[in-house]
Amino acid sequence: MKQIEDLVDWFYGKEKALIALSGGVDSALVACAAQKALGKQAVAATADYKTLSQEELESAKSVCQEIGIRHVIIEYSELDNPDFVKNDQNRCFHCRTELAEHLLALSKKEKISLIVDGTNLDDLAEYRPGLVALKKNGVQSPLVEIGFTKSDVRRVAREIDLSIHDKPSNSCLASRIPWGNTVTAEKLVRIEKSEIMVKQLFGVRQVRVRDFGDSASIEVDKNEIIFLDNKKNMSILEKYMNGLGFYRITVDPNGYRPGKLNVITD
Template identity: 60%
Template sequence: MTKLDQLLHWFSDKKSVMVALSGGVDSALVAYAAYKALGDSALAVTADYKTLAQEELDSAMKICQEIGIRHIVISYNELQNEDFTKNDKNRCFYCRSELSEHLIDVAKKENIACIVDGTNTDDLGDYRPGITALRNNGVMSPLVETQFSKQEIRQTAKALGLSVYERPSNSCLASRIPWGQRVTAERLARIEVGEMFVKQTIGAKQVRVRDIDGVAKIEIGSDELYLFEKTNMADLFAKLKSIGFTSVILDSEGYRPGKINVIAD
């Protein structure tokens, strides 16, 4: 039995399922399997909670069109949650707890008993309080239960023809702000526009613009660092300062998940 067969089999005893769909490859594969196994009894839900980049929302919509799964977008404002905006080490816990409440509300309205997400085995090694919050609220992770790694997810998605198979991993815009520094709409906006500027100017696919007390710290994929040398950095710096950053620094080591946690310690 292939890994995909195992994933499809995971859904075999479920009457209906809701997939928390982010716009990335992990939840896309889960949505594909859910729809393949359950057809119209599978539903994808994406939360537009004001810290999700527009390109992630656009990706989620595109994925659902490719798969054919019914898709609902729910909207609410995380910035109204003081526990979230104060941005301590439990920010992701508060975020995912609030998300869970909204997902459960939709599940009740749709008469769906099982909610799943795209968490995979690679996600279990980092500090992820958000995963704890989801588990506390009964959200299940079929990719973990069927032992899918990130590499296996990408390989399977590519074989299935899902356009998102090589989409770089992403996270909410608030993850670009070090713990202890407040999350605001202004900071989120300049981070989102800043990352768009970096992608357009440098041509990198994996991009983070960290907002460290107004300083833009640019990280790109370690395999893309050579692009810094081929770019007119003065032009990029001017663009970033025009949207409110006070200065700009380049990370010569390249992007690494969880690096912002180290910065904030």
């Protein structure tokens, strides 16, 4: 249990802390440690920026209740940001820059000087310009400073009985749209609806529906691909997704892996 003690100790001596909480296990563990160290002086904030799935928002609310930390929902729309909507290689940078601005405004209102997130060591190995934006705006990452990997996070979260210790990683719905293709509200809605239907029909936990205009590629965890062999349910899914404007639907035989759409399309 040394790592959770180290994480709690990281917050000792701080007067207050604002935790950027996404609804995933990483930021939930940070929020839990902050609450243990600071009690009511720890505040979690989740941005409902209209590209976050409803499932993730509900997860954030639920885990904050479980931890017992005060939870603030920041509402704004990334679709009002033309730099984000154009969806180039810097989409995540623009996203996190805007998020940081809202977090800074909230921290000023709450008189909190320390803002932290759930970035872990493994995140640093991926192409994540959003992390640069957060760091540039003074957001700190205790998991990185202490030396937590993703597996460390899940293990420690399980040890302290955090309910979402095995929750699959997720990302904003815009990550399903290839770079160079404009992000729209209509695309986000049909992506979210399609992913919900895949989960309901096949019982899989990890799903990405990649939006390629008239066509869509479904990715699930490699160990769960076999669940999609149900022809009856696949027929139901295809009819449903046809109604959303996806007329060619494929299942990626290689399964889900992060960052698969980090390419520019014509």
